[in-house]
Amino acid sequence: MxxxxxxxxxxxxxxxxxxxxxxxxxxxxxxxxxxxxxxxxxxxxEPEEGAATAEYAVVLVAATGFAALLVAILKSGTVKNLLTDIVKQALNVA
Known part of the structure; x- marks a missing residue:
């Protein structure tokens, strides 16, 4: 001490x-x-930092659902025939 x-x-x-x-x-x-x-x-x-991540996830899920819907529509026979006819007409014009 x-x-x-x-x-x-x-x-x-x-x-x-x-x-x-x-x-x-x-x-x-x-x-x-x-x-x-x-x-x-x-x-x-940054109180809303997590909210941006959640919004991003929701947008990705919605975009994936929309893409799946488009694939299902484009695989249908009616749409295939319609697109094939459009391509044939375009090739005949050229």
Whole structure:
């Protein structure tokens, strides 16, 4: 122990080990408050970030459904005949 620590302990009436424990508690509390503050700032900075991802997923599901519908329509016999006739007419004109 230094003379200064002894003098502080004598003035305040607090023992050195207790003072060190309190200082440790204070450091941990300050660190926890800083982490909490950083977390709160992060959460409030971009509150709709997850919403954009969800919207993107919904659009992809809708596009996939629309593509499946188009494939089903294009595979039908009526549409095949219609498209074949259009291609034949285009080749006859040229």
């Amino acid at each position: 230094s003379k200064q620590t002894d003098a502080i302990g004598a003035r305040t009436g607090i023992s050195v080990p207790l003072r060190e424990r309190v200082a440790g508690w204070r450091e941990r509390a300050e660190r926890g408050i800083c982490l909490l503050d950083a977390r709160m700032r992060t959460l409030t900075a």
